[in-house]
Amino acid sequence: MNVQEYISSGIVESYVLGLASREEQREFEQNCAQYPEILEARIAFETSLEQQAMNNAVIPPPAFKEQVTAAVFQESNTPAAKVISIDQAAPVVRTGWIKYAAAAAVILLAGSLLWNISLFNENNKLKSDYTAASGRLADLEKDMSTLMNPNVQMTAMKGLEASPTSYTTVYWDTTTKSVFLLINNLPKPANDKQYQLWAILDGKPVDLGMIKNEYLIGQRPLLLRMNNAAGAQAFAITLEKAGGNPQPQGTMYTLGQR
Secondary structure, eight states: OOHHHHHHTTHHHHHHTTOSOHHHHHHHHHHHHHOHHHHHHHHHHHHHHHHHHHHTOOOOOHHHHHHHHHHHHHHHTOOOOOOOOTTSOOOOOOTTHHHHHHHHHHHHHHHHHHHHHHHHHHHHHHHHHHHHHHHHHHHHHHHHHHHHOTTEEEEEEEEOTTOTTOEEEEEEETTTOOEEEEEEEOOOOOTTEEEEEEEEETTEEEEEEEEOGGGGTSOOOSSEEEOOOSOOSEEEEEEEETTOOSSOOSEEEEEEEO
């Protein structure tokens, strides 16, 4: 069995995303137990999806919980209205209370306005969060479509001596020549350094673009769109100066043969 061809067939993504048939699932699980490389590819893809979900999670604002709690507390502690018997003598009416009632009304009105402004701002923030989440979901669906494309071939890139735990994956569309990069694990570089992706074609490196440092410390797309490649026998990532080099000069971190 050619393990690399099996992994590149897209079965890993199909299994993890629940798109594989029962027969394919059984076969894949057996192969995971028999071939460590297949199990490693599965774990790497699952880890990437989990990290993507964590990065894109939207946390409810703390003020929301406080507002709900305060509203419930206020409701539960509101005293019941006092019942006055119709047989009681009518009290002497004094007009001095009117100014206090007016002041109280102003305070209540101001509080109501502040509350409405708070709700308005909160609603706008929720709309903004929803719009951002919808955009990330659309990007994720697009990435899933790329992974499931039968014309897309996968190349696993394992860590080298400089960083044995590093792991990245290249997806190359044989029809459009588009290149996508999945960062499974790469250490954060220094501020004056930047990772650069290369295609190795006929023994010569071809620049496929830079990897932004911000993608290694915060939210990032599942797949990074890199420069197109007419062909490649292998892919590699090196650590270069910020902005990159025409030819690789830095340390190579990951390498994968097609």
